[in-house]
Structures are given as structure tokens and as C-alpha cells.
Amino acid sequence: MSIDPAPILAAIKFDENGLVPAIAQAHDSGEVLMMAWMNADAVAETLRTGRVCYWSRSRQGLWRKGESSGQLQTLKSFLVDCDGDTLLLKVEQQGVACHTGHRSCFYSEAQSDGFREIAPVITSPEELYGQ
Amino acid sequence: MSIDPAPILAAIKFDENGLVPAIAQAHDSGEVLMMAWMNADAVAETLRTGRVCYWSRSRQGLWRKGESSGQLQTLKSFLVDCDGDTLLLKVEQQGVACHTGHRSCFYSEAQSDGFREIAPVITSPEELYGQ
Numbered sequence: 001m002s003i004d005p006a007p008i009l010a011a012i013k014f015d016e017n018g019l020v021p022a023i024a025q026a027h028d029s030g031e032v033l034m035m036a037w038m039n040a041d042a043v044a045e046t047l048r049t050g051r052v053c054y055w056s057r058s059r060q061g062l063w064r065k066g067e068s069s070g071q072l073q074t075l076k077s078f079l080v081d082c083d084g085d086t087l088l089l090k091v092e093q094q095g096v097a098c099h100t101g102h103r104s105c106f107y108s109e110a111q112s113d114g115f116r117e118i119a120p121v122i123t124s125p126e127e128l129y130g131q
Numbered sequence: 132m133s134i135d136p137a138p139i140l141a142a143i144k145f146d147e148n149g150l151v152p153a154i155a156q157a158h159d160s161g162e163v164l165m166m167a168w169m170n171a172d173a174v175a176e177t178l179r180t181g182r183v184c185y186w187s188r189s190r191q192g193l194w195r196k197g198e199s200s201g202q203l204q205t206l207k208s209f210l211v212d213c214d215g216d217t218l219l220l221k222v223e224q225q226g227v228a229c230h231t232g233h234r235s236c237f238y239s240e241a242q243s244d245g246f247r248e249i250a251p252v253i254t255s256p257e258e259l260y261g262q
Contacts, residue, residue: 003241004244008241021166023154023163025163034212035152035154035212078240078241079240079241081165081166081236081239082230082231086236088237098213100213102213105213106210106217107210107213108210108212108213109208109209110134110178110208111134113135114139115138115139115142
């Protein structure tokens with residue numbers, strides 16, 4: 001999948017920091033995997049290459065998802081919401097989306113005594129990132 | 132569903148504006164319906180009542196989803212991500228989630244010539260909000 005970024009970028013409303021939130025959802029199971037941020041360069045690279053690239057706010061740089069862990073996201077569909085200020089990426093997730101080794105970053109559910117983990121670690125962080 | 136907000140609020144990392152992004156997903160179909168923002172009051176009300184309440188950044192007030200349109204969201208599960216700074220709400224959506232009358236706010240898909248609508252209007256805005 002490769003899409004010309006120009007008309008897409010023109011339609012997205014980036015915030016005052018030049019960023020837009022992007023939700024990644026497994027295209028097959030529908031599981032919500034993670035939410036991260038994109039700047040214009042990350043959107044353009046994702047659309048051109050078909051491999052999802054975010055903007056890391058902590059590292060202040062492009063974050064090519066899976067670059068260090070091998071857990072790539074291949075773009076299947078790229079959607080924007082009615083306000084133009086949030087993205088939904090339907091992706092094929094290789095392995096796990098979360099750096100903790102959970103399939104999804106949303107593995108903690110509110111229960112009467114606080115958040116509780118409701119999903120297992122699939123791949124240990126040691127396996128993902130080496131020792 | 133009613134959950135004590137105190138231990139949940141303590142575990143959420145609100146941003147510099149006191150807000151946290153919240154993704155709403157249909158608990159049955161898995162469809163991602165919308166993304167909006169919550170402050171601590173909105174989180175507490177949602178957990179106490181089981182009816183989803185956001186924070187409207189444009190109106191700077193609590194936004195009880197469905198208050199004017201009748202399209203309520205009933206909370207089924209309340210999750211936080213690994214960083215504690217994004218919420219995922221699994222909800223039972225009454226009718227449509229989007230003020231445009233689409234079921235989901237994500238009805239525009241990137242194609243070679245720009246964004247194109249790929250989902251129909253289910254209920255007209257006139258029907259949702261009156262004339």
C-alpha cells in the first residue's frame with residue numbers, strides 16, 4: 001500500500017505541537033493495540049511505505065514501529081475522524097504491540113480495587129529487545 | 132456498573148491541561164467509535180454512573196454523551212494503557228456515536244486522491260438534534 005501523502009496531510013488538523021493522535025487497531029480481530037502520536041513526516045512516511053511510523057514525544061524523533069523489536073505494523077487502512085484531528089490506523093501487527101510484551105497496550109482494566117491486568121505477556125521484553 | 136474512582140484516578144497520568152484521551156470502542160462489534168478527552172471529573176462520573184461522560188475542550192465543560200442526541204454510551208469496561216496516559220472505554224453505543232449521524236466518527240479513509248467516505252449516515256443530524 002502506497003498513498004500520495006499531499007491531499008491527506010492537507011486534510012488533517014495537527015495540534016499546536018504539530019501532532020495528531022493515532023489509534024492502531026488490528027485489522028482482523030478489531031483489537032485496539034495502542035495509541036501514539038504522528039507529525040506530518042510520520043504520516044507521510046507511513047502512507048508512502050505502508051509501514052507505520054509514529055513520532056516519539058519522549059525521544060523527539062521518528063519512531064519506526066518495530067525497528068528495534070521487529071514487531072512491525074503494516075498499514076491496511078488509514079482513517080481520519082469527523083473533526084480531522086484523530087487518526088485510526090488498521091494494521092497487521094507482527095507479534096505484540098506493547099513494549100511490555102502484551103499484545104495490546106490496553107491490558108489493565110478498572111476494577112473495584114483499582115486497575116488489574118487482564119491479559120498475559122506474550123513475548124518477554126528480554127526476547128523483544130535482547131539482554 | 133459502578134466503580135470507586137479514587138484508585139483509578141490515582142493511576143491515570145493526566146496531561147498538562149488535566150486531560151487524558153479516551154477511545155470509545157463498541158464492546159460487541161469491536162468498532163472504534165470515537166476519541167474524546169476526559170478530565171478527572173469526567174472519569175469519576177463515568178465510573179460512578181456507568182454512563183460515559185467526556186470533557187468538551189470547545190465548551191470547557193462536562194459532556195454527558197447523548198445528553199442532547201439521546202445516543203448514550205453505557206460503560207462495559209474501562210482500560211488504561213501501559214503508560215497510564217490513554218484510556219480505552221468499551222461501551223454499548225445507543226444508535227450512532229458521531230454528530231454527523233455516522234455510526235463511528237472514523238468514516239473517511241485515505242485513498243489515492245484524498246479522504247473518501249466509506250460508511251453511510253445512519254441517522255440524520257436533524258433527527259439527532261431536532262430542527
